[in-house]
Amino acid sequence: GAVVSQHPSWVICKSGTSVKIECRSLDFQATTMFWYRQFPKQSLMLMATSNEGSKATYEQGVEKDKFLINHASLTLSTLTVTSAHPEDSSFYICSSWTGRTEAFFGQGTRLTVV
Amino acid sequence: QKEVEQNSGPLSVPEGAIASLNCTYSDRVSQSFFWYRQYSGKSPELIMSIYSNGDKEDGRFTAQLNKASQYVSLLIRDSQPSDSATYLCAVAGGSGAGSYQLTFGKGTKLSVIP
Numbered sequence: 001g002a003v004v005s006q007h008p009s010w011v012i013c014k015s016g017t018s019v020k021i022e023c024r025s026l027d028f029q030a031t032t033m034f035w036y037r038q039f040p041k042q043s044l045m046l047m048a049t050s051n052e053g054s055k056a057t058y059e060q061g062v063e064k065d066k067f068l069i070n071h072a073s074l075t076l077s078t079l080t081v082t083s084a085h086p087e088d089s090s091f092y093i094c095s096s097w098t099g100r101t102e103a104f105f106g107q108g109t110r111l112t113v114v
Numbered sequence: 115q116k117e118v119e120q121n122s123g124p125l126s127v128p129e130g131a132i133a134s135l136n137c138t139y140s141d142r143v144s145q146s147f148f149w150y151r152q153y154s155g156k157s158p159e160l161i162m163s164i165y166s167n168g169d170k171e172d173g174r175f176t177a178q179l180n181k182a183s184q185y186v187s188l189l190i191r192d193s194q195p196s197d198s199a200t201y202l203c204a205v206a207g208g209s210g211a212g213s214y215q216l217t218f219g220k221g222t223k224l225s226v227i228p
Contacts, residue, residue: 108157
């Protein structure tokens with residue numbers, strides 16, 4: 001089946017630094033990639049929707065200057081958390097659809113900001 | 115605002131019993147309904163998808179959809195300890211890009227007792 005590969009699976013960074021998370025679609029073209037964030041014991045919350053070759057659409061309350069999304073090709077979308085702070089510590093997950101049938105998720109990235 | 119409601123649980127069932135998970139959604143134009151299983155620290159894994167009213171069976175899993183009542187459920191027969199996880203109900207639908215956006219419930223934690 002379709003695979004979305006997400007890296008890194010976990011990262012620890014110092015407060016104030018930036019972290020880049022990559023999601024690659026391995027056997028299909030991901031025109032659209034969705035980025036979610038999940039805090040402990042909470043559900044997945046959509047952060048933004050990225051479309052190849054255009055600007056991402058951010059959900060209300062998500063700072064676009066802090067969470068930079070780049071979707072330069074049909075197989076790669078990246079999320080960069082800039083000037084990370086401890087409150088940004090969370091589980092970040094990307095997702096893409098194949099056709100109209102189902103969404104596939106990356107493995108997730110556990111970000112810890114210390 | 116789209117909402118998806120689930121009982122957070124925990125739901126405890128003995129091994130071999132039927133586990134019943136329920137979900138209601140607020141947006142009547144929703145078209146696609148999904149059940150995901152999520153183990154702690156892992157990304158969601160698709161269990162079932164359902165698009166039309168009625169029942170859909172796949173092995174030990176049966177999804178039920180009632181669009182008039184805005185209700186979707188998941189039955190797990192012959193529950194196994196390996197089924198212990200959090201089950202997320204997700205809904206997609208509407209028009210344009212929204213048809214691909216998933217709205218998740220907070221999840222129901224299932225524990226299958228050996």
